[in-house]
Amino acid sequence: MNTKAANSEPKKAQSGRPARLSLADWMPKIVMAPTVVVTLVCIYGYMIWTAVLSFTNSRMLPSYKFVGVEQYERLFNNDRWIVALTNLGIFGGLFILICLFLGVVLAIFLDQKIRAEGAIRTIYLYPMAISFIVTGTAWKWLLNPTNGFEKLMIDLGFENFRFDWLVNPDMVVYCLVIAAVWQASGFVMALFLAGLRGVDGDLIKAAHLDGAGTFTTYRRIILPSLKPVFFSAMVILSHIAIKSFDLVAALTNGGPGYASDLPANFMYAHTFTRSQVGLGSASAMVMLGCVLAILIPYLYSELRGERHE
């Protein structure tokens, strides 16, 4: 396809102004066509396909016998799903809040003309380069009650120290938070640091001339101007949280029991290992709903902002 297009180019060049609907005019559309087709099929088509399946009684194989919202009813009567959804609330909420807090604080601290800033920043951010599977493996070892922190503290002389979150159904979700925060907080820091560096220097100077101290300047001037960064970071973090699948797979495998399941793991288990395609599809649609609920207002405000510029 491409070679044909390249050959046709000289012809067009000789004819001066491109003729109406010449190949050259079609070229942009032709080269985009594969992406358009693949996007329509593999994103929108599949989305609709999954939506359709969520209204059928599909079990091991897709079937097209429609059963209305039965799968959704089953889903929300399923204790494991409720646990997964609750976990997502706890995990997502804490993960986002702690990452934002750490990100802002570390960025402000690093912004104080720190020596070796580059090295420190590099250290904060390196977990982001690593797969969640590796992160999960590492923290599974660190949080392991018989060998990890607990043993370290006991050997240091704190003999009654107990840290068994990883095997405690009530606490295991917080282990996910710890590992995920370790992984992503440096990235939030980098976002905020970039934001801080972009704040108008004159504004800060003016504030200083007016007698504002460092603290007041940050609180009244700098942080409010970082609102878009807050917003972006929140969207990305909530997106990471909703999609989280690999961290659970590697760190807890959903256990003990299904105490640390997240919706993504529920979906995978029901669709691929428990032969509940209809139920799995319904759970995927709920996940999509969660993402869209966050994404649509975000894209709307971003695109509107662009138009104003």
Add this chain to the structure above:
Amino acid sequence: MSKTSTGRQTTWVEKALRAALYAVLIIMAAVYLMPFLVMLLTSLKDVEEIRTGTLLSLPSTLDLSAWGKAWGEACTGNNCGGISPYFLNSFQIVIPAVLISTLLGAINGYVISLWKFRGSDLFFAALLVGCFIPFQVILLPMARTLGWLGIANTTTGLVFVHVVYGVAFTTLFFRNFYQAIPGELVKAARLDGAGFFTIFYRIILPLSTPIIVVTVIWQFTQIWNDFLFGVAFSGFDTQPVTVALNNLVNTSFGGKEYNVDMAAAIIAALPTLAVYVLAGKYFVRGLTAGAVKG
């Protein structure tokens, strides 16, 4: 530089605050480094030493046998050839997937920003959604499609999937970059008789080095670190290293060899860590470009 010229005096309070600031930053750096340090230390100990020592105790001898075992002998599931075959699988998936998705992204970005046609903006918005959907929503239909195409459980199938869902991001990167190129440049070249591909090849591509680097690094990291597609669409022999690592760590028969697990985890992380260390600037730019999309 003198105290009077700045109108400030360094009081002991300021000095103390400054010291506290450094202390916090250094402690946090230690916290971020600690897991990696523990992994490294554990991978260098033998099983007995792991049992008796603590996380942060230094290995008594420099024992690299766990690394050898992780690379060539450790069992992932029923296969006891170490993670090296899977490490190579990952490269076989990543390299074509990165190249194809980057090339497509460059051309798409070029069209969307410099050859706009009716509906191209709308299409871009539609494509953007593809960056954000939870992949659970396409997992099953894609599995069926790969089956129909006869590429289920193959490296080709995984490359295909990564290209399909990577193009949204690569297009976004290139579009944002090309958006800054003045349209007059293209118009002038067209008046001179240059066509679509000539302009791309002669004018646009030479300007694109920075964004190509960012995109390649971003795609490399994303695809290398992927687990979901790997676990859903790969066969026993085509698993990427993340899937193999997870199988290795969750293999429960026999005594648990944490040193081997940790060595394998570091091996699985090395390529992306290397990219980060060597090209950190571009890595961060990719992160923020992917993040602040706009």
